Amino acid sequence: MLWVAIIGLVMTVVTVAVAARRVLFLYRLATVGQPAPERVAYLRQNLVPEIKAQLSEVFGQKKLLKWTPSGVAHFFVMWAFIILLTVYIEAYGALIQGMVTGRPNFHIPLIGTWPVLGFLQDFIALAALIGLIAFAVIRIKNAPAKLGRRSRFSGSHLGGAWLILFMIFNVIWTMFLFRGAAVNTGNSPYASGAFVSDAVAQILPTSMVLEEIGLLLHIGVMLVFLIIVVHSKHLHIFTAPLNVLFSRRPDGNGPAQPMRSGGKLLDFEEADPEVDVFGRGTIADTTWKGFLDFYTCTECGRCQSQCPAWNTDKPLSPKMLILDQRDHAFAIAPYLLMGQEERAKQGEDVLALLDKPLVGEDGVIHPDVLWSCTNCGACVEQCPVDIEHIDHILDMRRYQVMIESSFPSEAGVMLKNLENKGNPWGMSEMKRADWIAELDFEVEVVEDKMPADAEYLFWVGCAGALEDRAKRTTKAVAELLHIAGVKFAVLGPMEACTGDPARRLGMEFLFNMLAQQNIETLNEAGVKKIVATCPHCFNTLANEYPQLGGTYEVVHHTQLLSHLVDTGRLVPVTPIEEKITYHDPCFLGRHNKVYAQPRDIMAKVPGIQAQEMHRCKDRGFCCGAGGARMWMEERIGKRINTERVEEALTTDPDTVSTACPFCLVMLGDAINEKKNAGAAKESVEVVDVAQLLIKSVKG
Ligand code: SF4
Ligand code: SF4
Structure with missing residues (x-):
């Protein structure tokens, strides 16, 4: 048994050293980027929701289970990784006990002979094996070779994924070989319960050598697997809990994040483009949370399968957006990790690589990819490991718009109109109240302060005030509030665009300008409650204005109307047979x-x-x-x-x-x-x- 223990322990020491070196490299690479102190602060302030997210998303696999067959398979494989740790404790215990006493009959103290533990270990290993078969079938059915672009695996590293499935299979069969042999030699900790191991024992000869080979194989496979994991997309088994922990709740949708440079909020009055980071121009502008996103992507393609741009044959795939940045970061990692002095000694080609633009015809991401995004949030919603694609996209857009002045020219007209007229169409602000004349009741327009009896400020929005089809919604909502007896007022010409289109385009400076102007108007008028018909206005007012000091109780009109119907203040009577x-x-x-x-x-x-x-x-x-x-x-x-x-x-x-x-x-x-x-x-x-x-x- 001595030689077995020596081989096992030497293999372990070498593997742990190689894995630790890789982990150190990943840590150093992630911290080469920008700091993100807000993520740590957010975690501290939201510890309870973050722990709940760990429980539901990591341990409960909530997001994965939305995709039933693959979700169930992943649920069992993930739990196998956790439960089978106890088998590895037993394996190492047997290794050391065998070395010391000559008999590898180790059991975990207290619980180690309970039949229920033996049963659980065998059950989860069997379930994981069935899960592997399900994964294989799903991968074959959805192979890119068969479905082309419609496959969610299109663009993923397919060979790597098969290798991982093969390695999990190896972990399982070697476990049953080792445990089956241990049953025959009387070294198994379980008198009953380990039903698969007991069954395997029936077909194996009684042999100490076989048990030792099984033990070494089981440990060896795990060690090879560990090396593969830390060098592959399977790294997510370690980084996913961290990524979920540092993500925003309920997810990375909702508010766009304010701009930061060196971890501090960017003050546009003081900011200097020569010194400050304006969005993301090169990979080094990425925060460590961005790097964590790169490390965590499992290449599952759920984001890609839901992306409206990808599904309408545009070049944007949210998965590839993450993977292309990850591959670039790894490719130039040795140079990123160099000190200034060492870097200065490098040739032009290396410096060009370090300065390679993130976005551009020859950049990491093609401009058509960047500008195809509708910020719809489908990728963020579906990602099982909480990668925040929109944050990446917005930061890249910010650099393109504010530093490079490079964006689709049509959007320039919208920006000019926002700047000059406060609405994307460039119409006169006086037209904002025209719709009121088409109603047969009075609507109060705020002149200075909110009328004392007005409960809500009705935020009409640019489209709601100026676009003919949207005006019908505005009038319907005003009329419904009037019928229900809800007192409201509007800002009329004093209302300006919330700034959402500017922010989502990447023109954060203009967003700040419009937002501050609106917040000033709202605060001076004493507004407390707002109802908005436009979901973009609603999102900006409710979730983004608090970033600039504008905090109000904001509802969407469907929320308010639903409440008015529920409470009987609005009674739909006439049938609409449609x-x-x-x-x-x-x-x-x-x-x-x-x-x-x-x-x-x-x-x-x-x-x-x-x-x-x-x-x-x-x-x-x-x-x-x-x-x-x-x-x-x-x-x-x-x-x-x-x-x-x-x-x-x-x-x-x-x-x-x-x-x-x-x-x-x-x-x-x-x-x-x-x-x-x-x-x-x-x-x-x-x-x-x-x-x-x-x-x-x-x-
Ligand atoms: S937010 Fe952008 S990248 Fe994500 S699914 Fe929507 S369009 Fe695609
Ligand atoms: S970003 Fe998320 S959803 Fe998309 S491939 Fe990676 S892990 Fe899957």
């Missing part, structure tokens, strides 16, 4: 988790037959307008709004409903195209949920 399918706006649904209220309103309107599209709620498909895409041409691939409307039409609807002025416009345009092509009924309409409600309430 088949209606509801489209989830991304900034209402995924970014703010408002899925139920619009549906609740529709459920209360008599006659409506609601039917869900295949992609709905947290898997809803974008209309194509978010991320400032509303103001950019869509030149590559299929139009996203066309794809969405085609899906809506598969439900044969009389009406498509939604709860966002941008979705209203995008889906409306696509439906009109379909009508012109004879591919949709002339009568199909796109309306806001509020329009349905007012129709039923008024009769």
Whole structure:
């Protein structure tokens, strides 16, 4: 037994040294980037939700279980990694005990002979084995060679994934060999319970040598696996809990993060582009949280499979966005880790690599990739390890817009209009109150202070005030509030764009300007509660203005209207005998988790037959307008709004409903195209949920 123990221990020492060297390298590389003290501060302030996320996402595999077959398989494999640690404690115990006493009959103190532990170990190993078969079938069925771009594994390292499955298989069969042999030699800690090991023992000869070989193989396979893990995408078994711990809650959707340089909030009045970090120009501008995202990506492709840009044949894949940065970081890691002196001695080629732009025709990320993103949040929502793709995209956009002045030219018109007129269309601010004249009741316009009896400020939004189709929603909401007796006022010409399109484009400076102007107006007027019809305004007012000192109680109109219906202040009476399918706006649904209220309103309107599209709620498909895409041409691939409307039409609807002025416009345009092509009924309409409600309430 002595030689077995020596081989086992020497292998272990060498492997641990190699693995530790790699871990040290990964740590040093991650900390080469920008600091992110806000992540640690956030963790301290949100310890309870973060621990809950660990329990549900890491141990409960909540996000993975949404994808049932692969989720269940992963659940068992993940728990096998944890439970089978006890088998490795037994293996090392046997190794040392065998060396000392000559008999490797070690058991874990106290619980080590309990049949239930033996059963659990064998059960989870068997379940993991079945899980491996499921993974293999899923990979074969979804092979990129078969499905091409439609495969979520397209672009992933396929060989590496198969190697990992093979290594897990090796861990399991060697475990049963070692334990089966130990049953025969009387060295097994379990008199009963280890049902698979007992069954394997039946077919094995009684042999001490066989037990020793099994023991060495089992330990050896684990050590090889450890080396593979720390050098591959399987690193996520160690980094995923950390990434989940340092992620934002409930996820990386909702508010865009403010700009930071060297870990401090960027003050635009003092900032110097020569000294400060403006977004991300090279990989070295990435924070350690960004590097942690790179290390944690499992290449599962769930993000890619949900991305509206990828699904309409654009070059953006959120998975590849992360992997391309990761590969670049690893490729130049030796140079990134050099000290200044050593770096200075390098040739031009090395310096060029270090300065390689993150975005550009010859950059790590192609500009078409960067500008294809609608900020819909589907990638962030689906990622099982909480990678925050939008944070990466926004930081890269910030550098492109503010330092390089490089962005789709059409968006420049929108920026100018925002700067000069306070709305993306460049219309006069006096037109913001025109819709009021079309109502048959008075609407109070704030002149200085909120009227004393007004409960809500109705934030109308640029589209709601200036775009004809969205104005119908505005009028419907105003009328419903009036009928329900909810007192409200509007800012009229004093309202300016919240700054959302500027921020999502990457023009943080302009966002700050508009936001501060609005916050000043709101604070001076004494506004406490806001209702907004636009999910982009809603998200900005509720989640982003607090970053600049503007804190209000903000609701979306569907939340308020649903409450008014529930409490009997609005009573839908007239039936609407129509088949209606509801489209989830991304900034209402995924970014703010408002899925139920619009549906609740529709459920209360008599006659409506609601039917869900295949992609709905947290898997809803974008209309194509978010991320400032509303103001950019869509030149590559299929139009996203066309794809969405085609899906809506598969439900044969009389009406498509939604709860966002941008979705209203995008889906409306696509439906009109379909009508012109004879591919949709002339009568199909796109309306806001509020329009349905007012129709039923008024009769
Ligand atoms: S936010 Fe939406 S469009 Fe952008 S990468 Fe993620 S899934 Fe794709
Ligand atoms: S980013 Fe997340 S969802 Fe996308 S491939 Fe990586 S682990 Fe999977």
